[in-house]
Amino acid sequence: MSLSRADRQLAVLLRGCALLAAALVLLILLFLLKESWPVLQHIALIRFVTDASWHPVEGLYKLTPMLSATCYSTLGAVLLATPLGIASALFSRYYAPSLLAGCYRRLIELLAGIPSVVCGFWGLTTLAPLIGHLHPPGVSLLTGILVLTLMILPTVALTADSALAAVPAAYLRGAAALGLSRWGLIIGITLPAARSGITAGVMLAAGRAIGETMAMLMVAGNVVQQPHSLFDSVRTLTANIALEMAYATGDHRAALFVSGLALMFTVLLLVGTAELISRKRRYV
Amino acid sequence: MFKNALATMLIWLTAMMVSGVFVWLLSDILIPGLTHLSWAFLAEAPTNAGRSGGIGPIIISTLLILLVAMLTATPLSLATAVLLSEFTQHDSVVGRLVRGSLDVLAGVPSIVFGLFGNAFFCIYLGLGFSILSGGLTLACMVLPILIRTAEQGLQSAPNDYRLAAAALGMSRSATLVHLLLPSAAPALIAGLMLGIGRAVAETAALAFTSGYVDRMPDSLFDSGRALSVHIYDLSMNVAGGDTNAYSSALVLILLLLIINSVAMSLAKQWLHGSVVAYE
Amino acid sequence: MKKLGIVVALIVLIGAVWGFWRTKPNDAKIEKLVLTGSSTIAPLAAEIGKRFESLHSNVRVDVQTGGSSRGVSDARAGLADIGMASRALKDDEKDLLGFTVALDGISVILNKANPVQSLNKQQIIDIYTGKIINWKEVGGNDAPITVVNKAEGRSTLELFLHYFGLKNTDVKPHVVIGDNQQGIKTVVGNPDAIGYVSVGTAEYGAGQGVAIKLLPLEGIAASVENVRNRSFPLSRPLNLVTRTEPVGIVKDFIEFASSTQINDLIEAQYFVPVAR
Numbered sequence: 143m144s145l146s147r148a149d150r151q152l153a154v155l156l157r158g159c160a161l162l163a164a165a166l167v168l169l170i171l172l173f174l175l176k177e178s179w180p181v182l183q184h185i186a187l188i189r190f191v192t193d194a195s196w197h198p199v200e201g202l203y204k205l206t207p208m209l210s211a212t213c214y215s216t217l218g219a220v221l222l223a224t225p226l227g228i229a230s231a232l233f234s235r236y237y238a239p240s241l242l243a244g245c246y247r248r249l250i251e252l253l254a255g256i257p258s259v260v261c262g263f264w265g266l267t268t269l270a271p272l273i274g275h276l277h278p279p280g281v282s283l284l285t286g287i288l289v290l291t292l293m294i295l296p297t298v299a300l301t302a303d304s305a306l307a308a309v310p311a312a313y314l315r316g317a318a319a320l321g322l323s324r325w326g327l328i329i330g331i332t333l334p335a336a337r338s339g340i341t342a343g344v345m346l347a348a349g350r351a352i353g354e355t356m357a358m359l360m361v362a363g364n365v366v367q368q369p370h371s372l373f374d375s376v377r378t379l380t381a382n383i384a385l386e387m388a389y390a391t392g393d394h395r396a397a398l399f400v401s402g403l404a405l406m407f408t409v410l411l412l413v414g415t416a417e418l419i420s421r422k423r424r425y426v
Numbered sequence: 427m428f429k430n431a432l433a434t435m436l437i438w439l440t441a442m443m444v445s446g447v448f449v450w451l452l453s454d455i456l457i458p459g460l461t462h463l464s465w466a467f468l469a470e471a472p473t474n475a476g477r478s479g480g481i482g483p484i485i486i487s488t489l490l491i492l493l494v495a496m497l498t499a500t501p502l503s504l505a506t507a508v509l510l511s512e513f514t515q516h517d518s519v520v521g522r523l524v525r526g527s528l529d530v531l532a533g534v535p536s537i538v539f540g541l542f543g544n545a546f547f548c549i550y551l552g553l554g555f556s557i558l559s560g561g562l563t564l565a566c567m568v569l570p571i572l573i574r575t576a577e578q579g580l581q582s583a584p585n586d587y588r589l590a591a592a593a594l595g596m597s598r599s600a601t602l603v604h605l606l607l608p609s610a611a612p613a614l615i616a617g618l619m620l621g622i623g624r625a626v627a628e629t630a631a632l633a634f635t636s637g638y639v640d641r642m643p644d645s646l647f648d649s650g651r652a653l654s655v656h657i658y659d660l661s662m663n664v665a666g667g668d669t670n671a672y673s674s675a676l677v678l679i680l681l682l683l684i685i686n687s688v689a690m691s692l693a694k695q696w697l698h699g700s701v702v703a704y705e
Numbered sequence: 706m707k708k709l710g711i712v713v714a715l716i717v718l719i720g721a722v723w724g725f726w727r728t729k730p731n732d733a734k735i736e737k738l739v740l741t742g743s744s745t746i747a748p749l750a751a752e753i754g755k756r757f758e759s760l761h762s763n764v765r766v767d768v769q770t771g772g773s774s775r776g777v778s779d780a781r782a783g784l785a786d787i788g789m790a791s792r793a794l795k796d797d798e799k800d801l802l803g804f805t806v807a808l809d810g811i812s813v814i815l816n817k818a819n820p821v822q823s824l825n826k827q828q829i830i831d832i833y834t835g836k837i838i839n840w841k842e843v844g845g846n847d848a849p850i851t852v853v854n855k856a857e858g859r860s861t862l863e864l865f866l867h868y869f870g871l872k873n874t875d876v877k878p879h880v881v882i883g884d885n886q887q888g889i890k891t892v893v894g895n896p897d898a899i900g901y902v903s904v905g906t907a908e909y910g911a912g913q914g915v916a917i918k919l920l921p922l923e924g925i926a927a928s929v930e931n932v933r934n935r936s937f938p939l940s941r942p943l944n945l946v947t948r949t950e951p952v953g954i955v956k957d958f959i960e961f962a963s964s965t966q967i968n969d970l971i972e973a974q975y976f977v978p979v980a981r
Binding site: 146148149152153155156157159160161162163164166167168169170173174177225226229230232233234237238246248249250251252253254255256257258259260261263264268292295296297300301303304305307308309310323324325326328338339342343345346348349350352353354355356379380383384387402405406409410412413414416417 | 427429430433434436437438440441444445447448449451452454455502505506508509510513520522523524526527528529530531532533534535536537538539541542545546566569570571573574575577578579581582583584597598599610612613615616617619620622623624626627628629630653654657658661662671675678679682683686
């Protein structure tokens with residue numbers, strides 16, 4: 143379709159804006175590289191995996207336990223939040239009377255705005271002691287996962303909600319005409335139709351979960367160790383940066399930025415994998 | 427039949443559990459905060475490291491930061507979303523590059539954004555610790571949220587609209603303004619709510635960019651403490667700041683309610699002047 | 706009509722933004738003093754700054770956080786007029802000048818419900834290195850000890866390790882915390898926890914009924930009073946750091962902060978004033 147001149151100008155403008163977003167990521171990556179350069183110059187990259195532990199003041203830089211903590215907590219949170227969020231969206235769209243649905247949606251929107259420090263605070267003072275009764279010390283991977291789920295659920299719920307709203311009414315009427323039950327309609331028609339919207343929401347939520355700093359700092363325990371059970375205290379890469387940045391100098395500080403880089407690469411990996419999976423399914 | 431009943435029950439159960447937990451969280455914050463809330467609290471400046479006095483200047487700073495962030499991010503995200511959905515093939519290099527970058531951006535930790543914002547906006551661009559730096563950093567953070575939801579909304583607009591508009595000889599921009607954007611309204615609004623929520627909730631990024639000063643800002647170039655930073659300081663840094671931390675959290679939630687309602691009605695009104703029936 | 710409403714709203718918006726955008730008329734008289742650094746000192750510095758501003762009408766004191774190392778590097782690079790560091794200056798920072806304005810003691814704390822009343826130095830060392838793992842070994846309940854340690858690089862940690870002759874690799878913590886309040890809340894939430902935080906904050910909390918108690922160190926009670934009369938052995942200095950000999954407004958501020966005029970502010974933050 144050939145574009146009028148105004149439309150072509152619009153296209154140029156839009157392309158500029160879009161490339162700005164891509165440029166931002168590049169800038170952040172460059173920034174991280176620049177700040178971690180001092181330590182990368184004389185510490186071999188392999189040491190970040192093979193050193194005995196994370197004690198930067200004594201020259202030990204093992205990152206892997208924190209990497210696994212980040213991965214486990216994100217995985218756990220996404221696994222919990224996705225079904226809960228989709229169920230919430232289904233509830234407010236198809237199951238609840240409209241007044242209740244409106245209130246519920248408002249509640250979820252409010253929760254999207256609760257500061258991470260408040261969620262973390264609540265987790266530390268209310269949730270952690272409860273879990274501590276089950277199994278000390280209370281601040282643990284499990285607490286972290288639960289608080290993270292709470293924080294990313296609004297993202298999944300709200301995006302799923304708008305994805306469901308975009309399903310054409312014709313589909314719903316057709317299903318009713320065919321005598322499908324409500325659940326049959328949802329599982330067979332609505333959810334597949336809303337799939338790309340829901341996936342976008344889950345990706346955003348996963349991003350938020352990986353990047354969450356303050357709340358994980360307060361409730362996950364912050365001990366650098368490979369988690370062997372849900373009740374172990376763990377430290378995520380983000381909490382590590384926040385915890386030690388205030389007092390870190392020289393190589394220690396640069397090593398913290400290396401953990402930032404590790405995080406970025408994990409995210410890149412996640413995004414790349416998601417891309418590959420979604421591409422395969424497109425032609426189904 | 428059985429599956430249907432089971433599904434209904436599970437979904438109601440989920441909704442009740444989720445709202446139960448959220449009400450629990452909210453009441454844990456709101457009830458202690460209610461006792462200290464007053465008009466004076468909302469208007470006065472903080473004294474005694476925030477343990478007495480009010481949070482007036484802090485509310486103003488927060489609103490200004492939010493304004494800067496949303497005014498910068500919204501046009502940029504709409505433009506990018508339109509490009510991704512209307513002007514590029516789904517599989518094209520530009521499309522995949524931009525979409526991929528956005529997903530990566532969504533995963534950058536808030537503290538890295540804070541440090542980056544400090545290095546780029548405060549130091550490199552010379553804005554110093556200011557509301558402007560804070561707002562611009564926040565804009566970077568909410569960009570992925572706004573763009574992805576807007577893009578999803580636009581993509582779900584039926585192709586019939588586009589074909590009919592082309593048949594009528596409408597230009598692409600006219601099609602966008604009168605048909606596509608209004609039909610994407612629920613997604614745009616959802617994105618806006620999420621973006622505002624994220625912006626208000628952000629702590630680490632703002633502590634390094636808009637700063638710690640709790641004075642009433644004279645201009646956008648002044649440093650101003652955001653509400654979330656104030657709550658963090660009171661609950662985690664200052665001994666005896668807990669009570670005011672709760673009250674500030676309560677104010678933040680009320681503020682969010684108001685902002686959300688205003689934003690939603692503004693958006694609805696703007697998008698309502700359209701050809702498409704919006705439910 | 707609707708369109709008019711939108712246009713009006715936009716105009717109001719632009720007006721408000723413009724109203725805030727105008728930078729102050731360039732008064733050479735308004736001097737700005739920027740302090741950055743430790744978030745421990747920041748609330749105190751902000752309060753001192755406010756009192757300073759009330760005495761000097763042409764000065765604005767801006768306090769920013771970012772951590773002690775940020776404070777030191779900003780002072781060195783000239784990005785801040787004064788840096789705040791909640792620790793003594795290190796060997797490679799001897800090119801800078803430090804002015805101690807207050808002291809902050811460190812106390813070991815237990816949950817109030819813990820029957821143990823005191824621990825000697827060796828017991829604390831054994832608990833922190835994992836040799837003693839149950840409270841019953843030191844006269845308490847039969848419960849596993851939850852060891853709370855501070856994050857690496859923090860001055861409180863370094864002082865603690867130095868006093869007990871430990872290295873951080875020796876310590877086997879169950880929980881690691883950052884700020885004092887996080888430490889207090891962790892110990893409150895766990896009846897079998899042991900940790901260490903600033904004396905002032907702990908004393909204040911205990912006085913407010915927070916469920917913690919302070920352990921005496923080598924027989925000397927952990928209290929702000931004992932830090933003040935220097936009988937309590939564990940404390941850290943709160944320093945203001947400058948790159949060069951302070952002149953002008955910086956000098957005035959540092960003198961003000963080191964004077965007895967602001968002792969009440971220091972005490973309000975539960976630190977110990979240095980000036981008598």
